[in-house]
Amino acid sequence: MALTLGAAGPRPVRAAPYGTRTSPPPQPSPQAGSSYGGGVSETLDAPAGLPAPVSRRILVVDDDPTVAEVVSGYLQRAGYTVDHAADGRAALEQAAARRPDLVVLDLMLPEIDGLEVCRRLRAEPFSHAVPIVMLTAKGDEHDRILGLELGADDYVTKPFSPRELVLRIQSVLRRAAGAPAPADEVPEFAAGDLRVDPAARRAWRGPRELMLTLREFDLLSFLLAHPGTAFGREELMRRVWGWEFGDLSTVTVHVRRLREKIEDDPAAPRLITTVWGVGYRFDPSDAPGRALETAVPDA
Template sequence: MANILIVDDDHTVAEVLLSYLERAGMGGTHVTTGAEVHRFLSAEVPDLLVLDVMLPDADGVALCATVRSQHPDVPIIMLTARTEESDRIAGLTAGADDYVVKPFSPRELVLRIRSVLRRANQQPAGTGDNEILRDGDLTLDRDSHNATLGTVALSLTSREFELLAHLMRHPDRAFTRDELLTEVWGWDYGDKTTVTVHVRRLREKIEADPGAPTRLTTVWGVGYRWDPITTPDQTASTPQQSSLGPNPQHTTESQPTTTGRS
């Protein structure tokens, strides 16, 4: 059973969400302060964190960044009553996987939670064996969830990892943000800013010059594309791993509505 940590000082919101999680077959723990979050995380790691932006003793965005740095694989969904795009960007930049604005449908939030958990735990299609993607000096190991750029280990969130893997599996193909929301996030609709911010975060980690990207590029009027950097030597020397080129062959190795403040 998935264990969801709900961080919100609005007890009504938390109680409603906990009841919906229980109906969906998930467990939940409710805390109200940043201090309680740190105490909880020192004892156990939840499957997902639902985090309110405004807490009595902490700023939710700063807390999100702290949790993300300590637990990069724990998905985070932020809750807020703030509707400005700059607020959403701040939360996503801090490391949130999703951003839900109050008032919200608890049923929809549970669906978002399921989607995030499914993507975090999803194995690649195929035999079920490990998948390794490689392009130039960049390597993704799906089984260990490790990403390296040359000799440097990259710290990627689960959503960043899945987005990068999806793009690397489809080199030279331009994706719209709507397509990426559907294929990576598993949403039929959503805030496209989510994709934009995740792309920006990835560029900061994999591009030599994030302001002039050469790998994860923008296709104006369309969306984003992965431009592979593959050498003939690399293709010949690593036949067992994914070698990205024009025709990549990827192989494997053996309806109530809550109200709230914030």
């Protein structure tokens, strides 16, 4: 069964044969050979080959019952526990009652739209660090950029294959958990009163802990680890987030949000500076206090 999810109704495509599967969870029930929205088709068996995740809870927020059912089915087969909310108000209530490890958030929702849900989740202490993957229409660049500015970590445009979404989710969750490494391989960096602990995934400006999203933290850690080096947006996408392609405005948005959280004057940044014709650079010499150093634990 080939599936692609999007805004348009079903159209027939060539169905792929089912593989062998024992005791499957409840399956979505579109007819064999269905496709939603056109585009690249995907076999229903694809998630069977994905690595089994540690048990994580994912909140799928979408008012389209077909999209919600198919996405939930793929996520369940990949090993996740899935909750579903059909509107923005229900999404906020469910997230508060049972904190998800990740939210899949459609932007076009009744009652409270996806952008406002994203903003409210980022404003709450219990959910400010929960990764958010947006589902957006292909042409909605303005909403996509606004969603990133409000703190979304990633996005998938419709029409999309469910397997692509599962892979994106797995990538975001791996990065959110942090790669395990010995303490001496993950040094703590400091520049003036700015301090980052990559192992604990925490950052501070003076005594104040910074409330950073997943992508903001990754970007700040990378720049602090390479002081004085200018990086282009394409290189940052590849080296920080592992993306070989994507919307370069994603980098611009995250740099702007990061400046708002660490700069004294975000309109005249001194720490993360723009190198015209190249990209961005972290300048430790402009950090108040001392220059960049690797923090040494107290004896």
